[in-house]
Amino acid sequence: MNLIEVSNLSYSVSNQTILNDISFTLKKGEYLNIIGPNGSGKTTLVELITNLIKPTEGTIKINETNIGYLPQKLNLKKNFPITVKEVIKSGVLNTKLLSDENIMKWLKMMGIGELLNEKMHVLSGGQQQRVFIIRTLINEPSILILDEPTSALDPDFREGFNIFLKSLCEKKQITIINVTHDLSELNLKNTKVLYIDKEIKYYGDSINFKELEHGGVSHV
Template identity: 40%
Template sequence: MKETENVISMQNVYFSYNSAEVLSGVSFDLKKGAFLGIVGPNGSGKTTLIRLMLGFLKPQIGDIYLFGQPAFLFKDWHRIGYLPQKTSFSDNHFPAKVKEIVALGLLSKKRSPKRIFREDLRIIDKYLDLFGIIDLKEKFIGELSGGQRQRVLLAKAMVNEPELLILDEPTTALDPETRERFFDILKEINNKKAMTIIMITHDIGTIGRYASNMLYLDKRVIFFGTFESFCNSNDMTEYFGEFAQHLICHRHDTGDIYKKSYGRI
């Protein structure tokens, strides 16, 4: 299939685990360079949506395209960076150093037998520095705190300089200061390199401040558009109630980026 402007295209996607419906008639297109924040209550199908996009699951009905190719047949993995909600690594004795873990992010660009060379180490250092963890590079991953580990995993997801970065609740273990720094970096990369970003988050304020698009999911698409249009939408007022919508739209007000951008609230 020919490459399109849409990085992701979901067309009338239905998905169930056995008889439990998880997603129902989900459709949206995401253009190159967009920063999409996905929000919704627990069990609303956010992670399933990501797993469908990545071809881990196949929808019962509907089509999903990734860079114009059917998600299930997608092979250009070097174009994607991914940070899952949970990693299977759980052993605190895991004997790999931070630099070895970040290096794994480069493997999608390498042919077999995959090897890490000296020039790769410079790129790894650049991303370790970007996330403020360069001094941890010789440490073992199991020795790090939750926040430090998360930064290592983010560096791993981004070291490949992907065109599409998918993050499933990336900031859960981060302290507020690191979280701010992380989102600033994401926004900068999104702006300068036109990297498309999809991020699941429970922090709706983040979406108002950083994301260009918002998807509110509750098994179906409740809302897809800009945060501003969400706040102005009468349908959303009807869905959430005026008070709840007002609260959602004001929760991002801890920073001043949105104020500067839209000059309201």
């Protein structure tokens, strides 16, 4: 059974087509990288999937309710006095996951175990991004939707994080949709690629896509 079904999805604003006739399916435990040039509609697509905006045409069916979503940009007011622990707890849906021990487990996993009680505004952009990633992951979602989650992360951590995401698919059967500009992420085995530029240019296996990579695709 498909966990996500996107059928003939289109979205327009003021007679301008943002997305046209997008269709794809994902089963439980599949990993999809969405790529495309700037302005190609990647963020619009995930906003449609997460029901933040409504399609002009087409349908989206999701056979799951526990969905984690990390948007591309998270607004954090300068000098707002909120701690790392408070940010993470604000996203916890299951009280069983609220313990400091559980939060510390995630902080250590993300390499920021010393920051539990730090104020968010004193953290670097990369550290803040790791906190928001934890806030998204801590609920152990069945579907994980990430819009450029590694853009603020250093290259070494980025590589390890991508491997960690892949392990969530393989070991916990979490279905992942990952919007990315980093084509090195397409080297992950047994993952899919959806390459869009307002419409679908390629949908299929990552390895096959890497073999076809030429003629403008490298400008993603």
